[in-house]
Amino acid sequence: MTSTATPATTGLATAARMKGARRKKAPLGEGSSRLHRSEQKWALAFVALPVLGYLLFILYPVLFALYASFTRWNGLGAMEFIGLQNYVTLLGDERFHQSMWNTIFYLLGIPIGLALALALALAMNRRLVGLTVFRTIYYVPVICSIAAIAILWQWAYNGDFGLVNQFLAMIGIDGPNWLSDATWSKPAIVVMMVWKGLGYSMLLYLAAIQAVPRSLLEAAELDGAGAWQRFRAITLPMVRPVTFFLVVTQIIASAQIFAEIQIMTPGGGPEYSTASAVFHIWRQAFQYQQMGYATSMAIVLGILIFIITLIQFRLNKRNSFVLD
Template sequence: MARSSRLHQAEHRWALAFVAAPVLGYVLFTAYPVGFALYTSMTQWNGLGAMRFIGLDNYVRLFGDQYFWQSMGNTVFYMIGIPIGLALSLALAIGMNRAIPLRSMLRTVYYVPVISSLAAIAILWQWAYNGDFGLVNQFLAWFGIEGPNWLASTAWAKPAIVIMLIWKGLGYSMILYLAAIQSVPRSLYEAAELDGANGWQKFRTITLPMVRPVTFFLVVTQVIAGSQIFTEINIMTPTGGPEYSTASSVFHIWRQAFRYQDMGYGTAMAIMLGILILIITLVQFRLNQRNSFVLD
């Protein structure tokens, strides 16, 4: 008995040593910064001098800051791309699941934008959206359409970025959907065929419910990622676009904190963003749970 407990103690010590790094990392680079952020958000501070405690003033200021809300609105706008991208990639995955020629090559082609460096892609698309010499308008000109000067237009800058985001993300969702579709038992489709179901009915009643977990995963992760969109905005529209029409929340936070050295206010907005993301994610999980009960 004594021996066994000594052995256990040795095991505890080793186990502790093995998890020490992530635990320490968590304390140093997550927990402590969160505490520090909570305090910073209640101060007025330029990052260097003394911090002046101002209570909740930063949060009050945030509610009246039209640029903050505008950047929030822009961020939400970009998420239009999520359902469009999901619908397109599900269609692609269904197509890829057929015995079509050059299948693996096509799959690779669709995946290339996913692995490509976002910075390089943003640079490419910024130039591609150039009003006179960009690829997009030169292509549209073939059909006699005169494209706008995309990124300089308050009306077109955001849609332009959404199109780019869909283009870049399509392959990723497609791969996940393809995996999900391939794991659907064939017998389900065969049974449905015996019952005389047509293609659309099979899609509605078998494919769509069977890929639901993937849809959920993609929606949750893409909403989380989408609420933190920054790189594309920073590169394609370095000033936040015409009349700040492309600035995202993280862009606005970054600008306040690192361009105008308004660290306290920037942190308050960053915390607000973190809370919003958390709430949205929890709501999604909740809805998902409720709907799957209906399904059963």
């Protein structure tokens, strides 16, 4: 943004000088400041909607939420100020702890998905037949609606007639009734998340790998570096920004997992084993009308996600927006 200043000023100064030349003895810069003011008005008008939207739909709700988290409130009646009591309750609320733990468990899908995606991207970087077809196939689950995918996998995880167990039966494994089994319900959801997100990470990795200069790899090969060494010393460091971007954005997204849980296990799963943080908040707020308490949980989750996002902004150099 610093770059805008110089040419813009010179341009306007030229305009002002031309005007000044026509109107004799007009003080230099008067015309330019009038032009400036008109431009400023237009500029403000052009950002007015997003700024207004920010105030109405983000800032006001956040302040509202902060206050509501200190109250007992059913969403309709009066808000009763109870200080920090919601936050104290939250510390001892086993269901909330369970839902937070479940959410952390779901994050396991991120390293698994990234490792698979990187391997796939490396494979796709070779000159093979049918690569575009493969790329499309791997990418289709990404664009599919989460509602339809959750419905599909709920049925696929059916203990007796589901695709997963029918497949396992072919190789002699007697699979559990995935979503009704407190041990297997979370891994089942992780597998589904990996399946759905794989194509996206693969695509970003592929783009990053293709940007690795071939000469670098060839030079390393001439120096006698093996395939694994070349991968460790060149490819992996070169794709690190993408890894970083994917890790952070996927933590933010997975921390908000909701639709899969609500559709596949409407009650939060056996022993509440699948309920995510957002699912628990949604249930408290919109099924049990504990709006005040639910808001305090939403604030805690929001702060955690805010911190992760902040880390992304601070560490990701590509993302640093230049201010003047």
